[in-house]
Amino acid sequence: MITIEQVKKTYVTGDVEVEALRGVDLTISDGEFISIAGPSGSGKTTLLNLIGCIDSLDSGRILIDEKPVFELNKDEKALFRRETLGFIFQSYNLIPVLTAYENVAFALNLLDLDDKEIKERTMAILKEVGLEGMENRRPNKLSGGQQQRVAIARALVKNPKIILADEPTANLDSHTGEDILKLMREMNEKHGTTFIFSTHDKMVMDYAKRLVLLHDGLIQSDETR
Ligand SMILES: Nc1ncnc2c1ncn2[C@@H]1O[C@H](COP(=O)(O)OP(=O)(O)OP(=O)(O)O)[C@@H](O)[C@H]1O
Numbered sequence: 268m269i270t271i272e273q274v275k276k277t278y279v280t281g282d283v284e285v286e287a288l289r290g291v292d293l294t295i296s297d298g299e300f301i302s303i304a305g306p307s308g309s310g311k312t313t314l315l316n317l318i319g320c321i322d323s324l325d326s327g328r329i330l331i332d333e334k335p336v337f338e339l340n341k342d343e344k345a346l347f348r349r350e351t352l353g354f355i356f357q358s359y360n361l362i363p364v365l366t367a368y369e370n371v372a373f374a375l376n377l378l379d380l381d382d383k384e385i386k387e388r389t390m391a392i393l394k395e396v397g398l399e400g401m402e403n404r405r406p407n408k409l410s411g412g413q414q415q416r417v418a419i420a421r422a423l424v425k426n427p428k429i430i431l432a433d434e435p436t437a438n439l440d441s442h443t444g445e446d447i448l449k450l451m452r453e454m455n456e457k458h459g460t461t462f463i464f465s466t467h468d469k470m471v472m473d474y475a476k477r478l479v480l481l482h483d484g485l486i487q488s489d490e491t492r
Pocket residue numbers: 278279280285286287305306307308309310311312313314467
């Protein structure tokens with residue numbers, strides 16, 4: 268479970284201050300499929316980065332499984348991120364010189380697994396995301412949708428409790444984007460992984476089981492369907 272309590276975040280650039288989050292309260296249960304939506308600049312990326320322990324907060328608290336993540340030291344935080352969180356990005360962020368297989372297997376490098384287990388887990392997850400037979404292709408030989416499938420496999424292969432996806436379909440045409448949403452939803456149901464994804468696309472919002480709307484750094488509505 269993720270508990271976000273009165274989280275505030277202000278960015279300061281020179282003498283300009285932007286209040287990106289102005290007091291956000293949100294509780295997300297295990298296994299949710301939740302969309303953080305809202306117009307450009309409303310604070311979606313800021314919120315995801317805070318949940319992902321990528322950025323620091325100014326005030327408030329974030330607890331993940333009752334752990335106050337911002338009170339962990341640097342090493343504890345790194346370990347926690349590695350074990351608990353998976354990330355999917357708008358621009359896929361694959362390593363161009365590695366094949367699909369290598370991009371996914373790479374995520375397992377820091378876990379203490381033997382080669383056989385790495386191979387089994389990597390092949391199994393690539394198959395699950397529909398990339399069987401494409402394991403040896405580099406990202407530039409894959410379509411955008413296929414690259415995002417590799418990124419989903421890479422995020423899932425560690426079996427994290429939570430996957431954070433910032434605008435995962437923004438670079439895809441609507442048909443491919445829909446396929447990616449369906450895949451994420453399937454993985455959410457099959458593995459019980461919590462998916463938190465941001466979007467400003469109505470079609471993407473419609474796939475969410477719960478829709479949180481941000482506006483100017485505050486939650487405007489929170490609706491479960
Ligand atoms: N690194 C930064 N430095 C300064 N200001 C920032 C920084 N990151 C975000 N902001 C500002 O904080 C506010 C919230 O930004 P954020 O990126 O969280 O919005 P968003 O909802 O993700 O927008 P988009 O839909 O365009 O991705 C915006 O006004 C933005 O300009």
